[in-house]
Amino acid sequence: MIRNIFGATETSQLIDTLSRLFRMCLNSEKRYTTLGSELNFVRAYLNLQQKRMGNKLQFSLHMEAATESSCLLIRWKAVHV
Numbered sequence: 195m196i197r198n199i200f201g202a203t204e205t206s207q208l209i210d211t212l213s214r215l216f217r218m219c220l221n222s223e224k225r226y227t228t229l230g231s232e233l234n235f236v237r238a239y240l241n242l243q244q245k246r247m248g249n250k251l252q253f254s255l256h257m258e259a260a261t262e263s264s265c266l267l268i269r270w271k272a273v274h275v
Contacts, residue, residue, distance in 0.1 A: 230262030
């Protein structure tokens with residue numbers, strides 16, 4: 195593997211994570227979501243924050259595989275006044 199001197203791979207991964215986070219936010223028209231989908235949102239957000247904060251933020255997320263798709267949640271919508 196060629197060593198990436200300029201951090202292009204890392205930057206590309208961060209942009210990919212941020213774009214997934216944006217897509218999840220924009221895809222909020224659905225009334226229901228799965229617990230697994232929400233956990234992916236939290237994971238993407240925490241990965242970005244961890245990159246920003248370095249060793250100050252450490253986290254671990256665990257969920258049984260069967261729970262990811264079997265638990266359905268109603269999306270909460272903020273009301274803008």
